[in-house]
Amino acid sequence: MDDRDGWIWLDGKWVEWREAKVHVLTHTLHYGCGVFEGLRAYKTDKGTAIFKLAEHTDRLYRSAHIMNMKMPFSKEELNQAHRDAVAKNNLDTAYIRSMVFFGSEGMGLRADNLKVHVMVAAWTWGAYLGAExxxxxxxxxxxxxxxxxxxxxxxxxxxxxxxxxxxxxxxxxxxxxxxxxxxxxxxxxxxxxxxxxxxxxxxxxxxxxxxxxxxxxxxxxxxxxxxxxxxxxxxxxxxxxxxxxxxxxxxxxxxxxxxxxxxxxxxxxxxxxxxxxxxxxxxxxxxxxxxxxxxxxxxxxxxxx
Ligand code: PMP
Incomplete structure (x- = not known):
C-alpha cells in the first residue's frame, strides 16, 4: 500500500504517497484511540461522485466527539479534501479512507496533550468480498x-x-x-x-x-x-x-x-x-x-x- 505514486492529504497539505509517514511513537498506533471512515466514489454520467460524503463526514465527527478528539478542520474542509483526494489521484472510481489520530507528543493514557491529525487517502479497490x-x-x-x-x-x-x-x-x-x-x-x-x-x-x-x-x-x-x-x-x-x-x-x-x-x-x-x-x-x-x-x-x- 505504501509504495505507489499519488498524493495523500495530511493535516491540510498534500504529501507524496510514499512520504506520508508518522513517527513510531504515534499515540494511536500504540493504543488504538483514533477514528476513521471508509467511502466509495463511483463513475456517473456527470463525472466521478462520492456516495454519501456528508453522511460519512458527519459520522467521522460524531466518532471523534465520542472519543474526545477535537477536530482541527471544518466539515467543509474535510469534504473538499475527500473530493480532491479522488481528483488529484486521477481516479474515476475509488475507495476513500480518512482517519483522525493522535500524534506522538506523549505516551500517557491521559491523551489530553496530544495533537489531533487528519489524513485522507484514495485508491482503487474492487469488490470487498470478491467480485463473483x-x-x-x-x-x-x-x-x-x-x-x-x-x-x-x-x-x-x-x-x-x-x-x-x-x-x-x-x-x-x-x-x-x-x-x-x-x-x-x-x-x-x-x-x-x-x-x-x-x-x-x-x-x-x-x-x-x-x-x-x-x-x-x-x-x-x-x-x-x-x-x-x-x-x-x-x-x-x-x-x-x-x-x-x-x-x-x-x-x-x-x-x-x-x-x-x-x-x-x-x-x-x-x-x-x-x-x-x-x-x-x-x-x-x-x-x-x-x-x-x-x-x-x-x-x-x-x-x-
Ligand atoms: N459494521 C462495521 C463493523 C463496519 O466496519 C462497517 C463498515 N464501515 C459497517 C458495519 C457498514 O457501515 P457503512 O455502511 O457505513 O460502511
Whole structure:
C-alpha cells in the first residue's frame, strides 16, 4: 500500500504517497484511540461522485466527539479534501479512507496533550468480498468472539480499536474456510459482520438488527430507505442466529462490501442457497443509485470536480 505514486492529504497539505509517514511513537498506533471512515466514489454520467460524503463526514465527527478528539478542520474542509483526494489521484472510481489520530507528543493514557491529525487517502479497490460473490453469495459462520460490548467500547464510534474484535473474527472465519463472520452480541443476538451490517428477508419482509452493538452503517441506512421506497416493510429488531438459519434470504451491507448476498450460514443454506430475488433487486437498485443512474436521490452523490 505504501509504495505507489499519488498524493495523500495530511493535516491540510498534500504529501507524496510514499512520504506520508508518522513517527513510531504515534499515540494511536500504540493504543488504538483514533477514528476513521471508509467511502466509495463511483463513475456517473456527470463525472466521478462520492456516495454519501456528508453522511460519512458527519459520522467521522460524531466518532471523534465520542472519543474526545477535537477536530482541527471544518466539515467543509474535510469534504473538499475527500473530493480532491479522488481528483488529484486521477481516479474515476475509488475507495476513500480518512482517519483522525493522535500524534506522538506523549505516551500517557491521559491523551489530553496530544495533537489531533487528519489524513485522507484514495485508491482503487474492487469488490470487498470478491467480485463473483456479488452474484454467488458468501459463506459465513458465527464468530466465537462476542461483538464489542456497548459499555466496553463505544459502538457508535467507528474507532480504530474497535476493529481488533473484527480482525479476530475475520481471521477465524477465513482460517476455517468461510468468507466472513457474523458476530453475536453479549446476549447472543446477531450484531453484524466484521465490517458489514446484516439484513435478512423472511416472508417478503426485511429485518436488520438494531444498532445497539452494531455500527450505524450508512449503507444500512441507504438500504432501509431504498427498500421502504420500493414498498418493502423493514423492521429493526433483535435477531437470533436461528432466525438467520431459517431466513429466505440474507445479505451484508457496507461501503466497502456494498450489498453482498449471504448464501450459507454455519453450513446451512439460506433459502435456496444462492442470491435471493429481493436481495438481487435491492442490490441492483443500490448500484443504480451509487452510479447516479436514477433521477431521485441525486443528493446522495457529491461530484469530485
Ligand atoms: N459494521 C462495521 C463493523 C463496519 O466496519 C462497517 C463498515 N464501515 C459497517 C458495519 C457498514 O457501515 P457503512 O455502511 O457505513 O460502511
Amino acid at each position: 460473490n456479488m452474484e454467488k453469495g458468501i459463506r459465513i459462520r458465527t464468530s466465537s468472539y462476542t461483538r464489542n460490548h456497548v459499555n466496553s467500547t463505544m459502538c457508535k464510534a467507528k474507532a480504530n480499536g474497535n476493529y481488533i474484535n473484527s480482525i479476530l473474527a475475520l481471521q477465524e472465519a477465513l482460517s476455517t474456510g468461510y468468507d466472513e463472520a457474523l458476530l453475536l452480541d453479549h446476549e447472543g443476538y446477531a450484531a453484524e459482520g466484521s465490517g458489514e451490517n446484516l439484513f435478512i428477508v423472511r416472508n417478503g419482509k426485511l429485518y436488520t438488527p438494531e444498532t445497539t452493538s452494531a455500527l450505524e452503517g450508512i449503507t444500512r441506512d441507504t438500504l432501509i430507505t431504498i427498500a421502504r421506497e420500493q414498498g418493502y416493510e423493514v423492521i429493526e429488531k433483535r435477531i437470533t442466529r436461528d432466525e438467520v438459519y431459517v431466513a429466505d434470504e440474507a445479505f451484508f451491507t457496507g461501503s466497502a462490501a456494498e450489498v453482498t448476498p449471504i448464501r450459507q450460514y454455519d453450513n446451512r443454506d439460506i433459502g435456496s442457497g444462492s442470491r435471493g430475488p429481493i436481495t438481487e433487486r435491492l442490490q441492483s437498485l443500490y448500484f443504480d443509485y451509487v452510479h447516479g443512474r436514477r433521477n431521485d436521490h441525486q443528493e446522495w452523490l457529491s461530484l469530485v470536480s
